[in-house]
Amino acid sequence: MFSRAYRAAITLPPLLWVALFLLTPYLLMFCFSFWSVSPSQEIVHQWNFNNYRELAAKGVYPETLFRSMWIAARVTVFSLLLGYPLAYYLSFRAGARKELFYQLVIIPLWVSYLVRAYAWKTILGSDGVLNTLLQYVHLTRHPLDFLLYSPFAVVLTLTHIYTPFAFLPIYAALEHIPRNLVEASHDLGASPFQTFWRVIFPLSIPGVLAGATFAFVLSLGDFLAPLLLGGPSGIMISNIVVSLFGAAYNWPLGAAISLCMLLLVIALLFLTERLEKKWSFS
Amino acid sequence: MEFLVKRPSDTSLWLPLHAAAVFAFLYLPIAVLVLYSFNGQGVGGFPPRNLTLDWYRTLAGDSAIWDSVFNSLMVAIAAMAISLALGIPAALALDRAKFPGKALFRRLVLLPLILPGIITGLSLLMLFREASVKLSLLTIILGHGTALISVAATEVFAGLQKLDRAQEEASLDLGANYWQTFWRVTMPNLKLPIIGAALLIFTLSMDEIAVSFFLIGRDNTLPLEIWGRLRRGITPEINAISTIIFFFSLAAIVTWYRLRVRAEGQPGIAAELVEAGQGK
Numbered sequence: 363m364f365s366r367a368y369r370a371a372i373t374l375p376p377l378l379w380v381a382l383f384l385l386t387p388y389l390l391m392f393c394f395s396f397w398s399v400s401p402s403q404e405i406v407h408q409w410n411f412n413n414y415r416e417l418a419a420k421g422v423y424p425e426t427l428f429r430s431m432w433i434a435a436r437v438t439v440f441s442l443l444l445g446y447p448l449a450y451y452l453s454f455r456a457g458a459r460k461e462l463f464y465q466l467v468i469i470p471l472w473v474s475y476l477v478r479a480y481a482w483k484t485i486l487g488s489d490g491v492l493n494t495l496l497q498y499v500h501l502t503r504h505p506l507d508f509l510l511y512s513p514f515a516v517v518l519t520l521t522h523i524y525t526p527f528a529f530l531p532i533y534a535a536l537e538h539i540p541r542n543l544v545e546a547s548h549d550l551g552a553s554p555f556q557t558f559w560r561v562i563f564p565l566s567i568p569g570v571l572a573g574a575t576f577a578f579v580l581s582l583g584d585f586l587a588p589l590l591l592g593g594p595s596g597i598m599i600s601n602i603v604v605s606l607f608g609a610a611y612n613w614p615l616g617a618a619i620s621l622c623m624l625l626l627v628i629a630l631l632f633l634t635e636r637l638e639k640k641w642s643f644s
Numbered sequence: 645m646e647f648l649v650k651r652p653s654d655t656s657l658w659l660p661l662h663a664a665a666v667f668a669f670l671y672l673p674i675a676v677l678v679l680y681s682f683n684g685q686g687v688g689g690f691p692p693r694n695l696t697l698d699w700y701r702t703l704a705g706d707s708a709i710w711d712s713v714f715n716s717l718m719v720a721i722a723a724m725a726i727s728l729a730l731g732i733p734a735a736l737a738l739d740r741a742k743f744p745g746k747a748l749f750r751r752l753v754l755l756p757l758i759l760p761g762i763i764t765g766l767s768l769l770m771l772f773r774e775a776s777v778k779l780s781l782l783t784i785i786l787g788h789g790t791a792l793i794s795v796a797a798t799e800v801f802a803g804l805q806k807l808d809r810a811q812e813e814a815s816l817d818l819g820a821n822y823w824q825t826f827w828r829v830t831m832p833n834l835k836l837p838i839i840g841a842a843l844l845i846f847t848l849s850m851d852e853i854a855v856s857f858f859l860i861g862r863d864n865t866l867p868l869e870i871w872g873r874l875r876r877g878i879t880p881e882i883n884a885i886s887t888i889i890f891f892f893s894l895a896a897i898v899t900w901y902r903l904r905v906r907a908e909g910q911p912g913i914a915a916e917l918v919e920a921g922q923g924k
Contacts, residue, residue: 368822369741376734376793377749383790384752387767394770448666451659463663465901470670472893473677474851476867477886480874481673484680484687491676495690522669576758583760586853590874600762607766607858617770624763631758 388624394617403611413618423602423619430598433517434582438528440521441577442570445529449569450562453536454544464533467526475523479587482519486510486591511593519591520581527580528573535569536562567641571634579627599623674890681883699880709885712869719785719856719865720849726789727845728838731796736830738797739804754798756791761854764791769858780861787859788849795848796841803837836907843900847893 396409417423452463470478485491488505496502509515539562547557585600592598599619606616680687684694703709734753738746756764768787769779777783811833815825831838853867860868866889870882 365822368826369737369743372733372736373741373743376730376737376753376797377743379730379790379793380734380749380752383768383771383786384755387771390770390774391763391767444666444669447659447662451663455659456663465897466667467670469894469897470674472847472851472897473674473890474853474867474870474886476851476853476870476874477677477882477890478673480870480878480882480886481677484878485673485676489689491680491690498690522673525666525670579758580760583762583854585762586857586871600760603762603766604857607769613770616766620763620766623760627759627763 391617394614395621397614413615427599434578436517437520437581438574438577441525441528444525449533479519479590513596515591516587516596519587524577527576531572532569535566539565568638571638575634677883678887681887687878699884703881703884712864712866715863716866720846722785723788723849724845727792727796731793734797735800754794757794765855765858783859784856787855792845799837799841803834
């Protein structure tokens, strides 16, 4: 139905832009990861595997990567534990207040990520809101210092930030479940628990997978919350990358780590897409 | 037969309690943020004392903050123009054109939606370095514009899926050319998704920090200005500017929501976005 000129007009500009500003940068990241830095701080365009050798040889890189994945995994689990029952409540129980509640979940997304992380810092600090409150009501005498500058603070803040991201796809999946399936299950004598476990939950799995992917991938790559609230024990893999691109000035090594992260993310997306297809019923 | 079927009653309390707890968790930092912007004693310290508007007064005279707000507004508007100018054709191409590499194109366009900002930011930083482009607000605009094509494309694509193709066919049958059909039939039908995408891109760009972090030149955007100050110490001035921005965004969402409900009677923009981001 559309002419060749029309199709060229809608296809070529985005295609060229994407090639220049998305594809080329990723390819450059690939190239950089095989280059090196000379003692005089010049980037040498000579191909070798030294960066990858260093990544494998020095324990700090894999260790930090695994610690980041462990933080991201905890964030994912907590976001799902908070997001799923909330989505279920909105979709099946909230009735007329559903729309209002839905908006209430979205609104925090419009408060800057940075500002919310900062707010947690003011809550958790040693003379922060929580510690002074605890002392005010005489629950503690001295400030609890494990609250801030710890992996706990990072997990708490990232869970706060990514819970709405986990909620949204789960809610969308629950909303798409035909209500007559649920009624049929009730009518055939299933208990609410059986209806949930045998009908609703399996149909919501694609949403859970999507929400989990968002929470895991985005928190895995985070570097601002660890810088702000993590302290030395809360350093994540992206913090290493940031320092390699900054003060430590070793872009090629930083590019190698970034490329590993990129490949990890793509592999995860591929995997969840497969799983989602397997579990979607339409 | 109705009376024979005993319906399970939904009276368990733990779900509403859980929901209330999650909402408390989501809103606690925002409440603290707003409350302490009025606190004379600075940030932290319970209970808040000496409620004052001093921090807002300090803020009003802080030209560095307002410069960065102005920069952020410019970046957001320019990024919005770029991502719409490319996202609308990209959505059209994904909806109705066949070309080699289409699957790869779709994945590449959507990737920044799910990718941590650090990867988008660093890969562009390497591009600008190799091309000897000096970092400035322009590089941030290019970064935001590129990353947010994904948002424009998914929103417009969702709109195209609901579009009645017969209208465009009728227009073409009645003698209008493709260009006329595009401007007079296709675009008016996409008005709502485009406004939605524009608002979303604007607010996302205003808040963006991970990509900007690597592409910043001499001039700060607001989030980077805030970041710089956070490293030097905590001041309620940051609470004050954040509170102002929060209420502005809130007004924007409420307006958009009303607009959409009036036109379509169905909300759910963010859920659609998330779904589309997953490539459904």
